[in-house]
Amino acid sequence: MSQRSSDPGIYDGLMFVSLGAVIVGIVFLCLALNNYGWTS
């Protein structure tokens, strides 16, 4: 069985966008927790 190589579609982009959104959300949370003296 041969694997068909697929081009990255819009859903891949959406996946990256969601990844970026998660990262941004995490950064916001980290910044918010940092204000309370949280250290990673």
Place this chain on the structure above:
Amino acid sequence: MNNVVGKILIVLQLVFSLLFMCFAGAVYTFQQSWRTKAVTAQQNVAQRDATINDLKEQHTQELQTRSDAELALKTRADAAEAKLKALTEAVATRDGELAQVQQQRDKFQADLLVAQAEAQSRVAEAVALREEIKKQRDVGATQIAEIRTLEDRNVELNKQVALLKEGELAYENRITNLEKILRANDIDSKQVIAGLVPDEITPVSGKVLGTRPNSSRSAELVQISIGSDDKVRENMELFVYRENKYLAQIRITDVSADSAVGVVVERSRNGVIERGDNVTTKL
């Protein structure tokens, strides 16, 4: 089928990721906002605390000041109260003294009224006594004048008596001498014989030259302008008159050639003899 589910999941994942990001961003944003507000509130609280402390210190200082002022005022109030008490006592004392003084004043006024009434009565009595004294003085003066007149008359009468006695004695001596002469000439003195008839009194008139009292001021002497040349003799009585008014009778006591001096016979006085009055030997 799997593909569709995978797409749905991807979309769901995207939606949730975006929701998560939004939620995290909102949390961070609100957290920052709240933090800023909290810092501001802390700063405000600190300022308020500082202000409160300042106010407390001011309040404390003010309380201290007020306490000191209150203490001073209390001290002054105590002093003022003591002074007021002393003044009240002094006023009470002065009121008592004033009442006594008023009583004394009333008493003195009453005494003064009594004294004034008594003085008025004394003045009235004094005026009455003065009038009485004046009357008595007048009466006394009149009586003294009468007494002096009577004394003068008494002296004159005594003098006349003395003169009459002297004349009587002279006549007795003369009679005795004449009797001796008669006896020496062998003439009886008891025998009545015809003698010389006295000269008839010739009417002679003159003027009064002046009058004056004698040395003892007991009789009035009158000098006249006729004398022995006009047959005026001692003990001769002449009449003094002014116009048709008879004034007095004088008896000659001293005679010179052209004048004579006589004494007024007081019992015959009918007026005051003055210089220039007429005198005659026979009216």
